[in-house]
Amino acid sequence: MANVLEISGLSKRFGSKQALADVTLSVPENCVFGFVGRNGAGKTTTMKSIIGLLKPDGGDITVCGEKVTYGGTRTNRFIGCLPDVPEFYGCMTAREYMTLCGQIAGMKAPDIKARTDELLELVGLSDEKHRVRGYSRGMKQRLGIAQALINRPKLLICDEPTSALDPVGRREILDILKDAGKQTSVFFSTHILTDVERICDRVAFLEGGRVALSGEIDEIRKMRSDTAVEVLPENPSDAALLKEKFPSGEVRDGCFILKNASPTDAEALMGFLLEHHIPVVRFERREPDLEDMFMEVIGK
Amino acid sequence: MKFLRNFVTFTGKELLELHRSGRLLLLTILFTAFGVMNPAMAKLTPWLLRTMSDSLEASGITITEVNVTAMDSWVQFFKNMPMAMLLVLVMFGGIFTSEYSKGTLIPLLAKGLRRNAVSAAKTFAMLLVWSVGYLLSYGVTFFYSDYYWDNSAVKNYAFAAFGLWLFGVLLVCSITFFSSFADSAAQVLLGTGGVYFVLYLLGAVGKVREYLPSYLTRSGELLTGQAKPSDYAAAVCVTAVASIVLLIASIPLTAKRRL
Numbered sequence: 001m002a003n004v005l006e007i008s009g010l011s012k013r014f015g016s017k018q019a020l021a022d023v024t025l026s027v028p029e030n031c032v033f034g035f036v037g038r039n040g041a042g043k044t045t046t047m048k049s050i051i052g053l054l055k056p057d058g059g060d061i062t063v064c065g066e067k068v069t070y071g072g073t074r075t076n077r078f079i080g081c082l083p084d085v086p087e088f089y090g091c092m093t094a095r096e097y098m099t100l101c102g103q104i105a106g107m108k109a110p111d112i113k114a115r116t117d118e119l120l121e122l123v124g125l126s127d128e129k130h131r132v133r134g135y136s137r138g139m140k141q142r143l144g145i146a147q148a149l150i151n152r153p154k155l156l157i158c159d160e161p162t163s164a165l166d167p168v169g170r171r172e173i174l175d176i177l178k179d180a181g182k183q184t185s186v187f188f189s190t191h192i193l194t195d196v197e198r199i200c201d202r203v204a205f206l207e208g209g210r211v212a213l214s215g216e217i218d219e220i221r222k223m224r225s226d227t228a229v230e231v232l233p234e235n236p237s238d239a240a241l242l243k244e245k246f247p248s249g250e251v252r253d254g255c256f257i258l259k260n261a262s263p264t265d266a267e268a269l270m271g272f273l274l275e276h277h278i279p280v281v282r283f284e285r286r287e288p289d290l291e292d293m294f295m296e297v298i299g300k
Numbered sequence: 301m302k303f304l305r306n307f308v309t310f311t312g313k314e315l316l317e318l319h320r321s322g323r324l325l326l327l328t329i330l331f332t333a334f335g336v337m338n339p340a341m342a343k344l345t346p347w348l349l350r351t352m353s354d355s356l357e358a359s360g361i362t363i364t365e366v367n368v369t370a371m372d373s374w375v376q377f378f379k380n381m382p383m384a385m386l387l388v389l390v391m392f393g394g395i396f397t398s399e400y401s402k403g404t405l406i407p408l409l410a411k412g413l414r415r416n417a418v419s420a421a422k423t424f425a426m427l428l429v430w431s432v433g434y435l436l437s438y439g440v441t442f443f444y445s446d447y448y449w450d451n452s453a454v455k456n457y458a459f460a461a462f463g464l465w466l467f468g469v470l471l472v473c474s475i476t477f478f479s480s481f482a483d484s485a486a487q488v489l490l491g492t493g494g495v496y497f498v499l500y501l502l503g504a505v506g507k508v509r510e511y512l513p514s515y516l517t518r519s520g521e522l523l524t525g526q527a528k529p530s531d532y533a534a535a536v537c538v539t540a541v542a543s544i545v546l547l548i549a550s551i552p553l554t555a556k557r558r559l
Contacts, residue, residue: 048559051409051410053406053409053410053558053559054558071415071555071556073409073410073412073413073414074412076409076410076411076412077412079410080410080411081406081407081410081411082407083403083406083407085403086403086407087402087403087404088404088407089313089317089404091316091317091320091321092316092320096316100309100313100408101407101408101411103305103309104306104309104310104408104411104412104413105411105412106302106305106412131320144407147407148407148410150411151411
């Protein structure tokens with residue numbers, strides 16, 4: 001299947017700051033794509049370029065096979081967009097705002113009505129009668145997703161949809177995005193890696209204006225197979241004992257860590273603990289997580 | 301077609317906002333008040349002078365008879381309407397920039413809303429408010445001046461009122477123009493005020509002033525019949541053309557604006 005979004009060689013400079021150097025990535029259909037980077041890595045710049053709000057210095061962006069032009073809005077008919085801090089007209093209700101969005105997208109009145117009911121139900125705002133002025137951040141974020149989806153976009157772009165929310169609100173937004181991902185491709189930026197692990201199929205790490213690493217989450221996980229085993233003995237001196245037996249390991253903060261431990265290694269370690277009756281507070285086999293990958297990618 | 305659809309939708313949104321924020325009601329009250337004030341002031345002048353006559357007499361001024369006509373009411377109208385114009389301008393100074401700074405346009409632009417439809421709708425909403433409000437004040441003044449006195453004693457008041465209205469149109473268009481690159485309502489108003497100031501300065505230079513939009517604000521000679529509407533033809537043309545030029549110039553600037 002063709003890619004919904006393709007970016008190649010995108011670059012943008014603000015004054016002396018090279019925001020994007022050479023961003024290349026592609027988002028296939030029906031995929032939840034995590035776009036990860038530190039604050040100021042260029043995530044928002046990339047996203048604004050996709051919806052034609054910024055003029056890139058170089059490179060191409062195509063959405064559903066059509067080239068994006070700056071200031072033009074033709075390709076935006078494929079796109080639903082949720083800005084980082086969505087602001088809506090405070091004097092309107094959610095329903096009125098959805099109607100406004102539908103009209104601007106050129107939808108027919110009965111379709112707008114049906115779609116509004118459906119989406120407000122999805123984001124849990126269907127019983128909300130108040131005006132947007134009094135909404136919390138989480139509610140605005142939810143309305144933001146609903147308005148972005150009204151014209152059945154092929155691509156939903158969300159700029160850090162969860163970063164300002166409390167844990168409950170975050171979970172709700174992630175669930176909604178995951179649901180949305182069944183109908184459309186979701187391209188969302190974040191710096192919260194657990195969010196990515198929870199809902200994304202693919203991920204790209206942005207660092208220094210370039211895509212440092214990208215691919216399917218499972219593949220990326222496999223790239224690093226150095227599962228570590230961590231043992232925290234009750235008696236700190238026992239850690240040294242373990243180090244003697246397993247010289248490839250290391251002791252850190254009273255904790256014995258055996259890197260690149262195969263299941264056999266783990267078994268041997270456990271056998272040793274049992275044999276010598278070493279009391280243990282914690283025995284853990286640690287999968288490499290995205291955070292490790294991310295730290296490695298940004299060289300920290 | 302799409303532009304027209306966007307324009308109608310967005311104008312609806314602007315008017316809804318004006319209504320819900322209470323500004324429409326406020327302006328209706330203000331413009332009615334401005335309309336009533338003119339004949340009222342004229343009507344009250346003799347009474348005011350009479351109550352003050354004692355103190356005036358003490359300072360050597362004697363008042364014999366004060367004869368008030370519709371002229372006094374219309375003179376008040378042309379004194380007060382610039383104030384109403386100022387209120388409208390201040391109220392609308394941030395009509396564009398507040399949306400830019402809050403980012404409320406971004407979700408809609410991302411849905412394909414055209415930028416020039418936004419500018420057109422906002423300019424139209426401002427012009428509508430200014431025109432309807434102005435007409436309200438004009439109507440009230442017209443009615444009471446004719447009821448208490450006789451409007452036929454005053455010359456060219458309709459044309460003079462048209463001139464002042466057109467000057468307001470120019471300033472509304474300059475709000476649209478300055479909003480295409482300014483960042484805040486203060487900058488927009490500074491720019492619009494700058495336009496007025498430059499016109500005022502140029503007006504001091506002899507012959508040029510007949511061609512300037514600010515010439516339209518001089519109603520005195522029209523009302524007494526010392527000047528005819530045709531004397532103002534140049535200023536009317538310049539003002540109309542300048543308004544259109546400002547609007548056209550704002551189109552590419554708004555399109556290029558970084559959001």
